[in-house]
Amino acid sequence: MKSREQEYKEIFIAEALEYFDSLNRHISELEKQPQDDRVLAEIFRLLHNLKANAKAIGYLQISDLSHKLETAFSLIRNRELQFSDEVVTVLFDGIDMLGDLISGIDNPTPVEPDPVLLRNLDIIVDNLSDSTIELAKVQRFTNSKNLSLSDLIYIQIKKLDHMLNLVGELIIDRDRIMSLSKELNNDDLKTVSSHLYRITEELQYSVMDARLVNIGTLFNKFPRIVRDIAFAEHKDINLELSGQDIQIDRNILQIITDSLLHLVRNAITHGIEKPEQRAKSNKPNAGLLILSAQNDRDNVVIKLKDDGKGIDLKQVRKTAVKKNLVSAELADGLPDSEVFSFLFEPGFSTAAEVTEYSGRGVGLDVVKNAIDSIGGRLHVDSELGQGTTFTLHLPTSIAVKGALLFEVDNIFYAIPLIHTEQVLALDKDELHEVGDVMVADLKGETVTVVYLNELLNADEATMKLGDKTRLKGQVQNIVVVSYNNRKLGLIVDKLYRQQDIVVKALSKPLDKIDLYGGVTLLGTGKVCLVLDVPAITRYFIQKR
Amino acid sequence: MAKNIKKAEAVEPAANTPEAVTETNTAPAQPAANDAPGKEEKVHLIVFKLGTEYYAIKIEQVKEVTVTPTITRMPRTPEFVQGVANIRGDIIAIVDLEKRFSIRPEPMTDSMQPNTTYTLVIEAKEYSIGVVVKEVPQSLNLPMSKIDRTPSFLQDTNIKDNYIEGIAKVDNRLIIVLDMLRILSSDEIKQLTGK
Numbered sequence: 001m002k003s004r005e006q007e008y009k010e011i012f013i014a015e016a017l018e019y020f021d022s023l024n025r026h027i028s029e030l031e032k033q034p035q036d037d038r039v040l041a042e043i044f045r046l047l048h049n050l051k052a053n054a055k056a057i058g059y060l061q062i063s064d065l066s067h068k069l070e071t072a073f074s075l076i077r078n079r080e081l082q083f084s085d086e087v088v089t090v091l092f093d094g095i096d097m098l099g100d101l102i103s104g105i106d107n108p109t110p111v112e113p114d115p116v117l118l119r120n121l122d123i124i125v126d127n128l129s130d131s132t133i134e135l136a137k138v139q140r141f142t143n144s145k146n147l148s149l150s151d152l153i154y155i156q157i158k159k160l161d162h163m164l165n166l167v168g169e170l171i172i173d174r175d176r177i178m179s180l181s182k183e184l185n186n187d188d189l190k191t192v193s194s195h196l197y198r199i200t201e202e203l204q205y206s207v208m209d210a211r212l213v214n215i216g217t218l219f220n221k222f223p224r225i226v227r228d229i230a231f232a233e234h235k236d237i238n239l240e241l242s243g244q245d246i247q248i249d250r251n252i253l254q255i256i257t258d259s260l261l262h263l264v265r266n267a268i269t270h271g272i273e274k275p276e277q278r279a280k281s282n283k284p285n286a287g288l289l290i291l292s293a294q295n296d297r298d299n300v301v302i303k304l305k306d307d308g309k310g311i312d313l314k315q316v317r318k319t320a321v322k323k324n325l326v327s328a329e330l331a332d333g334l335p336d337s338e339v340f341s342f343l344f345e346p347g348f349s350t351a352a353e354v355t356e357y358s359g360r361g362v363g364l365d366v367v368k369n370a371i372d373s374i375g376g377r378l379h380v381d382s383e384l385g386q387g388t389t390f391t392l393h394l395p396t397s398i399a400v401k402g403a404l405l406f407e408v409d410n411i412f413y414a415i416p417l418i419h420t421e422q423v424l425a426l427d428k429d430e431l432h433e434v435g436d437v438m439v440a441d442l443k444g445e446t447v448t449v450v451y452l453n454e455l456l457n458a459d460e461a462t463m464k465l466g467d468k469t470r471l472k473g474q475v476q477n478i479v480v481v482s483y484n485n486r487k488l489g490l491i492v493d494k495l496y497r498q499q500d501i502v503v504k505a506l507s508k509p510l511d512k513i514d515l516y517g518g519v520t521l522l523g524t525g526k527v528c529l530v531l532d533v534p535a536i537t538r539y540f541i542q543k544r
Numbered sequence: 545m546a547k548n549i550k551k552a553e554a555v556e557p558a559a560n561t562p563e564a565v566t567e568t569n570t571a572p573a574q575p576a577a578n579d580a581p582g583k584e585e586k587v588h589l590i591v592f593k594l595g596t597e598y599y600a601i602k603i604e605q606v607k608e609v610t611v612t613p614t615i616t617r618m619p620r621t622p623e624f625v626q627g628v629a630n631i632r633g634d635i636i637a638i639v640d641l642e643k644r645f646s647i648r649p650e651p652m653t654d655s656m657q658p659n660t661t662y663t664l665v666i667e668a669k670e671y672s673i674g675v676v677v678k679e680v681p682q683s684l685n686l687p688m689s690k691i692d693r694t695p696s697f698l699q700d701t702n703i704k705d706n707y708i709e710g711i712a713k714v715d716n717r718l719i720i721v722l723d724m725l726r727i728l729s730s731d732e733i734k735q736l737t738g739k
Contacts, residue, residue, distance in 0.1 A: 169633060172633065173633065409619075411616060411617060411619070412616075456619035456620060457619050504635060506628070506635070506637075507634070507635070507636060507637070507670075507671040507672070508668075508670055508671040509637060509671070509673070510618070510621070510625070510628065510637045513618070513620075513621055515619075515620055516618065519628060519635050521630055521633075521635070525630060526614070526616070526630075527614075527616040527628055527629065527630055527635060528616075529616065529618060529628075539620070
């Protein structure tokens with residue numbers, strides 16, 4: 001695979017050549033209608049963008065030349081320079097030169113801008129509409145009239161979605177063929193199917209790769225947004241960005257855009273204190289907001305950290321009791337991590353005031369739902385007085401997920417690995433009946449455990465989630481899942497391997513059943529249900 | 545047209561009524577009816593049994609008829625949802641209309657094979673759904689006029705009247721013609737939830 005710099009360079013060249021084509025078109029138009037302000041504005045915009053892009057990637061000659069041309073056009077726009085014959089010639093030459101520089105980026109011997117031309121440009125700019133005595137003749141470049149088409153194409157994301165779906169179907173069929181060829185034990189079939197395996201795998205990664213974008217495309221919008229919110233809130237904020245070059249599926253980035261904006265707004269309006277208050281708590285006047293991205297195995301982790309006042313857990317406990325989410329006695333005993341999870345309940349807000357930017361009733365539950373919908377995880381951590389950190393675990397791609405396969409009551413299930421914490425086997429005696437549930441001690445942490453067969457298959461009227469006698473066998477396989485800062489152990493009948501699966505969304509009318517995130521076909525052709533961890537957790541809490 | 549014939553062939557042709565074997569389907573009959581008023585418009589039905597009664601669906605609504613594949617049960621879904629099955633790579637929901645309409649199943653007889661059932665794959669606008677029946681569905685062609693669209697008993701039955709297109713009487717058999725698309729788009733199925 002090509003290095004990322006090479007990819008950036010290619011994108012720059014392709015875009016720059018597009019700008020170059022537009023410039024040529026517009027300047028030819030302008031020659032016919034020198035008074036057309038709209039065309040002038042467009043030329044101005046193109047040159048300005050080209051200058052900025054070239055500067056960002058380090059092609060200073062291109063940005064300098066664009067700058068000179070931009071200056072000339074701004075003079076024309078301000079009617080300080082006539083778009084007259086001599087000037088027109090110089091400008092056309094300048095734009096041709098720009099084209100040569102852009103297409104010369106890849107040449108082994110770099111193209112140098114013609115000094116005569118640069119001088120001519122300086123002359124028309126400096127002398128304004130004065131006489132044109134000193135303009136020298138510019139040597140035309142022989143190769144400047146070659147026609148070429150751009151190396152970059154734009155494609156609707158919809159088309160890539162369709163391709164990805166087809167690849168998913170293909171992978172399912174491939175796995176079926178792989179398993180059939182093992183059964184049939186035919187050498188030719190084995191050779192073909194292993195070749196098919198490699199090709200489909202490469203195809204899958206190519207399509208996934210084509211959908212990746214830099215997180216920077218989203219992150220780089222935040223400096224301005226943060227500045228505006230901070231300004232309105234009379235706060236001083238330093239924003240630090242990192243990991244902009246981490247790549248992620250474009251649709252996933254799209255889905256979390258609003259969530260991230262919401263979290264940033266919250267952090268500034270409710271998290272970071274006003275300068276006066278910060279001074280009192282010995283903090284620097286300017287609040288610090290860190291937005292970072294990094295890769296973690298197959299996932300992308302986005303963190304938003306502020307050094308504000310943090311979340312007051314006492315207040316959260318109080319509000320939770322007031323909203324009848326938990327009884328007063330129970331609230332005090334809850335571990336902090338569980339208390340944080342109340343923040344994501346619908347309509348739960350501890351902020352008393354409504355401002356222009358935050359607290360309009362759209363709560364963290366919306367953020368959580370968005371992240372759930374793409375199979376991600378949201379985690380919050382906060383220390384009173386020190387600040388709050390939101391951590392988003394996101395899958396890199398929507399289509400293929402690592403998952404854990406298991407069986408309950410002769411039905412195959414899968415749980416995406418992003419939701420699994422650990423897998424372990426415990427003796428029945430290590431499970432304890434406490435109230436209506438079973439608990440187990442996992443390395444010093446008490447975790448609620450539920451028998452999945454009971455939760456899924458028992459008659460709802462006689463369901464007993466805390467009854468150990470319903471368990472089969474002595475040793476219990478437990479998949480510990482985590483959702484919304486809360487761990488839950490799921491006892492399964494048989495534990496199978498870990499495997500990459502292609503999750504197919506359930507078609508109507510089953511798509512409304514939220515217990516299942518989708519289905520997948522195993523190599524044997526058997527249907528495997530993909531459990532939705534958020535929904536199963538909710539269902540458990542409801543039945544507890 | 546050819547597509548429809550092919551669909552019907554998924555069922556053993558021997559099971560078809562003689563009428564169905566000779567006739568093809570309604571599609572050519574419709575323009576003919578317009579051109580020549582003397583010829584009567586015909587309708588092609590797939591007939592199946594629920595409980596002890598005969599029901600039918602217009603063939604246009606049936607994508608294929610197949611021996612029911614392995615069904616994977618989906619816990620915590622309404623009782624009439626039998627589960628999901630893999631039909632040619634598509635995973636579709638399989639429903640039991642006897643349970644859906646509280647129709648008492650026919651008592652088992654020796655001639656019935658309890659292990660083999662058939663699935664009618666119904667094609668709605670955006671999705672497909674499978675309907676399980678116990679006996680081989682049959683193909684039937686009959687003139688439109690044989691279908692009584694406004695039988696008076698409808699107001700007394702628990703099957704909502706707009707699910708029923710009409711009642712046909714053929715060879716002393718009473719056939720209830722269902723409008724599957726109406727049944728599929730009814731609120732109950734739309735609002736399936738995991739509880």
